Every structure is written in C-alpha cells, then in structure tokens.
Amino acid sequence: AQSVSQHNHHVILSEAASLELGCNYSYGGTVNLFWYVQYPGQHLQLLLKYFSGDPLVKGIKGFEAEFIKSKFSFNLRKPSVQWSDTAEYFCAPELVFGAGTILRVKS
C-alpha cells in the first residue's frame, strides 16, 4: 500500500535556526510530490511541488526541498526560520498526506 512518513511530529526551533523536515514515501514509478503548509487559523496552501527536472525545488518564503529518488525522500529545508514559520507542514506525495509536522519557532 502507498504510504508516506513524516519523521517528526513536533519540532521547536529558535529564530534563525536551520530547519529540515523529513519525508519518505513508498511509491514506485513517477511520483508528483508536494509540501503543504497550514498556518494557524488558515487553510492549507501549497509550499512547493516537484514533478520532474531539477530535484532541488524552491518554494515560497525561502523554503526548498530535495527529491532523492534512491531514498524515496522529499525533505523540506529552510536555512533560517522565522517566528512567522510557525505552522503545520504536510508532505503529500500524489496528494496523499502525511501526519504532518507541527513547527513552533520561538522568537
């Protein structure tokens, strides 16, 4: 069965710290990969997506993700987080969503 695993359910960081959220999936073949974000009180919105081409994709607000086919991974990164990045982040291969990672950034 298709599955997606997000490694951390809760992450707490101080401002300016670097962020990496892990995501692994168990799909074969071509996979369309998404990261969505849900800010407090807001609806889900797209952070970035990968369909093909350069495996390092850049999204909004300084986020990026790297597709590593051999590892079935699509980890999300940001070099320096801000308080406004406090939100829940969802990895969604083929729009099948992981359990989410709640990120809290301390100011």
Place this chain on the structure above:
Amino acid sequence: GAGVSQSPSNKVTEKGKDVELRCDPISGHTALYWYRQSLGQGLEFLIYFQGNSAPDKSGLPSDRFSAERTGGSVSTLTIQRTQQEDSAVYLCASSLGGTAFEAFFGQGTRLTVV
C-alpha cells in the same frame, strides 16, 4: 468565487443524525477531493472525483459515508447515522485535474458529533 468554498463552516449534530457537507470548487477545476483532518492524524483521504470518471471511493471509512458531485461542479459529502468518532474537520480541495496539478483547499467544515 475565487477559491474553494465549503459550507457550513461549523456543524454540531447529535449522534445518529445524518449530515451533509457542501463543497463549491474553483470554476473550471475538474478534480475534487475530500479529506478528513483529525487532531494528530494528518489528512485522511476520503474520495476523489475526476471529470466524468467513476470516483475513487477507496478512502471512505464506512458505508455510512457517501459523496456525490453534481454536474461536475458542486459536491456533497453525506454522513449517515453520525458517530462521535466522525468528529473532525472535513476538507475539500479542487485542482485542474489529477496529481500533476496543485490542489487548492477550502477552509473546511468542523463537524462535532455530541
């Protein structure tokens, strides 16, 4: 409207009653998804409509759940004989078609079964 619209935004119902949740997708979007979001559970896929094709119902948790999409636009998710474990936020999303396109989400309907 410009985005995906869901109604009602909140619904409180008594155990055993039926409820209907409505989703108005973005105009022109052929794909429509329903998900359920429970605390700490992420988003659980329920059902997927694509154009005139038969819907993918593989995520519906029981036969108490059903959904239809009329005229390729508005969709209704119906839960019969609601149970307390049905309490969750029900999210609708639409896209231009298939998983090669970004899905746009509505604000959701928060269902509370008492």
